[in-house]
Amino acid sequence: MTADDELMALDRAHLWRPYTSSDDHERRSLFVVDRAEGPWLISSDGRRVLDASGSWWCNNLGHGHPRLREAIARQSERMMHCTLAAVTHEPAALLAAELSAIAPRGLDRVFYSDNGSTAVEVALKMAFQYWQQNGRPARTRFLGLPGGYHGDTLGAMSAGAVDEFSAVFRPILFDVERPADAVDQHWEPVFDQLFELLRRDSDRIAAVIVEPLVQGAAGMRMYPAELLAALRKETERADTFLIADEVFTGFGRTGPMWACDQAGITPDLLCTAKGLSGGVLPFAATLATHRIYDGFRGDKSRALMHGHTFCGNPLGAAVAREVLAIYRDEQILEAAKAKAARLAARILEMNEVAGVSSPRALGMCAAFDVGARGYMGTVGWEISEAALELGAHLRPLGNTVYLVPPLNIEDADLERLLGIVRESTERVLRSAR
Ligand SMILES: *Cc1c(COP(=O)(O)O)cnc(C)c1O
Numbered sequence: 495m496t497a498d499d500e501l502m503a504l505d506r507a508h509l510w511r512p513y514t515s516s517d518d519h520e521r522r523s524l525f526v527v528d529r530a531e532g533p534w535l536i537s538s539d540g541r542r543v544l545d546a547s548g549s550w551w552c553n554n555l556g557h558g559h560p561r562l563r564e565a566i567a568r569q570s571e572r573m574m575h576c577t578l579a580a581v582t583h584e585p586a587a588l589l590a591a592e593l594s595a596i597a598p599r600g601l602d603r604v605f606y607s608d609n610g611s612t613a614v615e616v617a618l619k620m621a622f623q624y625w626q627q628n629g630r631p632a633r634t635r636f637l638g639l640p641g642g643y644h645g646d647t648l649g650a651m652s653a654g655a656v657d658e659f660s661a662v663f664r665p666i667l668f669d670v671e672r673p674a675d676a677v678d679q680h681w682e683p684v685f686d687q688l689f690e691l692l693r694r695d696s697d698r699i700a701a702v703i704v705e706p707l708v709q710g711a712a713g714m715r716m717y718p719a720e721l722l723a724a725l726r727k728e729t730e731r732a733d734t735f736l737i738a739d740e741v742f743t744g745f746g747r748t749g750p751m752w753a754c755d756q757a758g759i760t761p762d763l764l765c766t767a768k769g770l771s772g773g774v775l776p777f778a779a780t781l782a783t784h785r786i787y788d789g790f791r792g793d794k795s796r797a798l799m800h801g802h803t804f805c806g807n808p809l810g811a812a813v814a815r816e817v818l819a820i821y822r823d824e825q826i827l828e829a830a831k832a833k834a835a836r837l838a839a840r841i842l843e844m845n846e847v848a849g850v851s852s853p854r855a856l857g858m859c860a861a862f863d864v865g866a867r868g869y870m871g872t873v874g875w876e877i878s879e880a881a882l883e884l885g886a887h888l889r890p891l892g893n894t895v896y897l898v899p900p901l902n903i904e905d906a907d908l909e910r911l912l913g914i915v916r917e918s919t920e921r922v923l924r925s926a927r
Contacts, residue, residue, distance in 0.1 A: 498526040498538055513659075525887060530557030533903045533911070535887055543882060544911045547889040548898040551710060551742050552773030554817075555826070556900040561816055562772050569812035578606070578806040585811030592818050593779060596751055598760040601781040605798070606806040610741035610767035611645025613778040614703070617737045617763040618649050619800050620782060621701035624735075624789040627796050633700040633734065636668075637691055640675035640684065641712030642705060644739050644765075653703050656711050658869040670703075671695075679852070681717040689728045696732035701763070703737040706753035707856060710742040713868060713894040714861035716854050722757040735762040735786070741778075745769030745817070746827045746901050748857035749834060762786060772817040777810030830901040833908055834858050837897065840912040847916070849923035861896035864923065868892050873922065880918035886911055888918075895919065 502524060511519045528538040533556055535545050545553060555562065569585065578586060590604040605620075607613055618636065625633035636653060643659070644650040651660045652667040660667065673687035692699060706722050709715040729736040738761035743753035747769065750756055754764070763786065767778035790798050804810075820826065838855035844862050845853055853862040864873045871893025878888040878895075888895060899911060 501526055525882065532556040532558070533900050533907050542885065544886040544899075544907065544914070546881070546886050546897050546899060546911055546915070548900060549773055550768075550889070551747075551898050552768035552771075554745050554747070554769040554901050555772045555820060556902055559772065559820065561820055562774055562813055565812050565816035566774075566809055569809050573808050575804065575807055575809070577803075579801075583806075583808055583811075585808045585815060586806035589811045589815050589818075592815060593766075593781065596818065597764060597781050598752055598754050600760045600783050601764055602784060603782040603787040605780045605782065605800075606811070607778045607780065607802050608776045608804050608807075608810075609645070609778050610739075610765065611647040611650040612802060613741060613765035613767050613780045614644040614650040614653060614737075614739055615647055616780040616798075616800055617739075617765050617782075618653060618701070618703070620763060620780065620786055620798060621735045621737065623798060624786055625700050627792075628789045630697075632698050635695070635698050635700060636670045637688060637699055637702040638670045638672045639688065639704050639709070640672050641709045641715055642672070642703065642739075643709065643711030644703060644705070645741070654711075656869070659711070676715075676717075679715070681721055685717075685721045685724060688725065692728055692732050692734070696734055699732065699734045701735035701737050702729055703739060706738045706740060706743055706761075707748055707756060708743050708753065708859060711891065713863070713891050714854065714859060714896045716856050719753075719757040722754070723759055726757065726759040726761070729762075737761060737763045737765065739765045741765050741767045746821070746830060746857065747859055747898070749827070749831070751821075751827065770817070771810055771813045772820075775807075775810045775813050776804075777807065777814055824902065826901050830858055833901070833903065833905065836905070836908060837899075837912070840916075841897070844916065844919065847920055847923060849926065850919060858901050859896070859898055861894055862919075863894050864919065865893040868894070873926065876922045876926075877915075877918050880921050881914050884914045884918055886914040886918075888915070 506520050527535045529536050533544050534542045536542050593604050594602040638653055642654050643656050644653040673684045676684045738754050740752055744766045762783050764781040771777040834857050837860050841853045841855045841860040844850045851863045865871045869892035874890030874893045874895050878890050881888045
């Protein structure tokens with residue numbers, strides 16, 4: 495047995511894989527990654543495949559960025575972890591200030607946690623507790639969008655609406671009202687209905703939670719910035735909170751630093767993770783306005799009742815600070831504009847391939863569909879297998895094939911990735927006809 499075969503055998507025998515049935519886990523062959531570099535995943539025998547899903551939507555600066563490596567090494571020599579209880583340290587304090595400075599104006603309080611789901615849990619709890627102790631205790635409910643995804647913990651799942659992930663847990667989730675789903679991607683009626691729900695029930699609504707502009711897990715579904723801006727207006731009119739889950743869309747994935755920037759809005763709460771640490775360490779933050787923060791003044795009983803062992807972890811915070819420095823120094827967002835245009839142009843050309851529908855792109859996020867069955871579809875997986883042979887690791891959402899490459903991917907690598915996607919899609923769809 496080679497070392498890789500041995501690893502695969504141990505993986506099959508002992509590992510439990512996310513979103514994978516036990517049978518599928520034991521059947522499916524895996525790409526054994528030995529190391530990673532830029533957009534590439536590399537096996538022990540030197541085979542290189544492009545990481546098309548950005549290691550699940552977080553690898554914004556490529557693998558192994560030398561400055562991120564150095565930041566971790568430097569911080570690890572000083573301190574790897576210590577509590578944030580009655581203690582502060584440079585990485586956590588400076589990062590909080592730096593995040594406040596680049597966040598949509600007015601979000602100047604930063605609460606740390608470890609991952610996107612916890613960033614959302616924190617936002618939900620902040621909104622809920624705020625109204626409990628600030629004179630509107632009937633505000634106990636949340637509104638969301640159809641197809642929303644906010645993570646896999648129970649509160650985050652309640653806020654979400656991707657049934658394939660959460661239906662089985664429905665009896666232990668709390669109710670979140672949401673409009674009926676968009677028909678043929680017509681989002682105006684969805685938002686109209688959301689505004690209706692909000693107006694009807696504003697006395698009972700603690701917050702509206704949305705993924706701004708792109709619904710990732712629902713299949714990279716995109717809606718226009720004007721609707722997000724209109725939602726901000728409606729939540730202001732109702733004087734209730736808007737939670738922007740920028741876990742995926744933040745850090746330039748859709749073009750500007752935040753998807754909210756495209757609508758020119760400031761939400762009351764903003765969740766960030768994934769790209770916050772350049773996708774290299776589990777690290778997250780929930781940003782809040784001073785209004786919300788001020789709602790937690792008073793004695794101990796009014797404190798936000800939430801905290802994680804690793805909140806503000808110095809390694810994570812140091813890496814996140816370095817990520818911000820790299821965005822500044824390497825002009826990541828500016829340089830990504832031309833790449834995003836190339837990505838959009840080539841993805842829209844996928845329309846020429848019979849069987850492909852709804853090609854779409856926003857910033858460095860692109861997708862198309864290859865059948866009607868959505869997340870339970872299997873054609874995307876066939877394309878993913880064909881792509882792996884050609885040198886790209888695609889992780890489809892069932893029949894949605896998507897690309898979320900690093901924002902700083904070299905043009906030649908992006909071209910290569912797009913070529914592989916085209917070829918693997920044509921190959922599979924041709925043989926299916
Ligand atoms: C990935 C994601 C989450 C959950 O983040 P985890 O780090 O996987 O817990 C939440 N919201 C959105 C929009 C996401 O894309």
